[in-house]
Amino acid sequence: MHPDHTAPAPASAPPPSRARGGPRLRNIAITLALGAAMFAVGAVMLTPGGTTAAPPSAHGQQVGAPSGSIEALQARVTRLPKDPGGWAALGMAYVQQARATADPATYDRAEKALRTSLSVQGEDNTDAEVAMGALAAARHDFPTAxxxxxxxxxxxxxxxxxxxxxADAYTQLGRYDEADQAVQKMTDLRPDAASLARASYAFELRGDTGQARDLMRRSLEAAATRADTAFAHNVLATLDLQEADPRAALTETKAGLRATPGDSALLETRARAHQALGDTTKAIADYRAAVATAPLPHLLLGLGELQQSLGRPEQAEESYALLRAQDRIREAAGDPADTDAILFEADHGNARRAVTMGEQTLRTRPFVAVHDAYAWALHRAGRDTEALVQADKALALGTRSALFHYHRAAVHHALGDREAARRDLTEALREPAFHPLHADAARALLQRIDNTP
Known part of the structure; x- marks a missing residue:
């Protein structure tokens, strides 16, 4: 799983990106009675600086979904215009809708609702403050979050x-020890689906996928909503893909899609599982369905690169054209680039522009996935000495990302270090179908190294 494409858990149930990559609000009451022996304070221990890190907008979830539809919440604030909680709930609902639909205008509606809540109650309005933080995280403005x-x-x-x-903000700002502490506090306060999902992500970032899986199973057991259930199944499926078990990933995604049919994250993960099993027809169909639901950059990029790998450049270009249009809107708004935009520009556009994009994003988001994207942009621009510094930072926590290892392998090879390149390529190819284009490139590079005297 690309650490940028999975969302952090909602505050009380999971909400990502990325990612591989999805943010959130108020408390969702967890209705399952969790045994004290299993969920006692400290049952999930995160040792600062040790074996954990907290989740960001990387297991990107929502921080607690408000109950009721947007229509019901709109009716509530119409009936009770001085209710700060109603406005906060409506604002968070808009945040979640925007994350699902990739509609920036919905974020504006979210901010308007939240500002209204704060105008009604300016002090001690925790719900609105949490939601404003979630909104900022959804916009990838992590200092504000x-x-x-x-x-x-x-x-x-x-x-x-x-x-x-x-925890999400600290993680994306590269302050992993402080993120650990926030996750620990969250888990102590409420060991529910959301906190357990964040704890899972903390271990995943450190490369402890076994512990990450165990905690995500517990998050699944604690899930109180269909969204929480779907999120947990999706994370478990991406862990299956990391372990080169696409059939298990299919089982998980099917279970998740029974809970939330049409969920774009689950459709993408199922597409990757079909791709790993060689069924590119089903993979394309799932990617198209995911894009139809939410034309998010990482979905468009995944679909385009899969089509390119199949020798369909015209179809790939349709996805790439949408990506370029989205990036023009982002650039006009003055927003920092996400990792998908940086990687897309590095591989399918202008590498020097990708470097500039990476530099700008890294200033306010020194997260592992950004270090990786910046490293790749530098490599593609021929600046491999600088690229290696960034690639090492991307892997400094021990994150098990096949793509990160492939990127660093290419940098090592360009710098003449064949043994280091071989080690990273071997690690990357533990997930044989990690990328529709780069997996084949990784195999070819490893073969070249092995055949070079």
Missing amino acids: LRWARKATTSGPHNSSAYGVL
């Missing part, structure tokens, strides 16, 4: 959702 999260943990020191946003 951190500021709101700190306000929320001050006004609501026992609000687990606030610590979920805090």
Whole structure:
């Protein structure tokens, strides 16, 4: 799983990106009675700087979904215009809708609702502060997310959702030890689906996928909503893909899609499983269905590169054209590029522009996936000495990412270090179908190294 394409868990149930890559709000009551022996305080221990890290917008989830549809919440604030909680819930619902539909205008509606909540109650409005942090994280403005999260943990020191946003912000800002502490606090306050999902992601970032899987299973058992259930199944499926078990991934995605038919994240993961099994027809169909639901950059990129790998350049170009249009909108708004945009520009556009994009994003988001994307852009621009520094940072936590290892292998090879390149290629190819284009390139490069005296 690409660490940028999975969303962080919602504050009380999972919401990602990425990612590989999905953000959130209020408390969802977990209705399952969790045994004290299993979920006692400290049952999930995250040792700062040791074997964990907290989730970002990487297991990108929502921080606690408000109950009720947007229509019901709109009716509520119409009936009770001075209700700060109603406006906060509506704002968070818009955030979640925007994440699902990739519609930037919905974020504007979210902010308007949340600002209204804060105008009604400016102090100790923890719900609105949590939601503002989630909104900032959804927009990939993590310094602002951190500021709101700190306000929320001050006004609501026992609000687990606030610590979920805090953990997400710290993770994306590369402050992993502090993220660990926030996840631990969140888990101590409420060991529910959301906190367990974040704890899972913490271990995954450190490369402990066994512990990550165990915690995500517990998150699945604690799931109180269909969205929480789908999210957990999707993460478990991506872990299966990392372990080169696409059939198990298919089983997980099918279970998730029974809970939430049409979920774009599950459709993408199922597409990757079909691709790994050689069924590219089903893979394309799932990617198309995912894009039809939410034309998110990583879905368009995955579909385009799969089509390119199959020798269908015209179809691939349709996806790439949409990506370029989206990036023009992003650039006009002055927003930093996401990792997908950087990687797309490096592989299918102008490498020097990709370097500039990476530099800009890294200033406010020094997360492992950004270090990786920047490293690849530098490599494609012929700046391999600098690229190696960034590639090492991407893998410094021990994150098991086949794509990260392939990128560093290419850098090592360009610098003449064949043994280091071989080690990274071997690790990358533990997941034989990790990328529709780069997996074949990795095999070819490894063969070239092995055949070179």
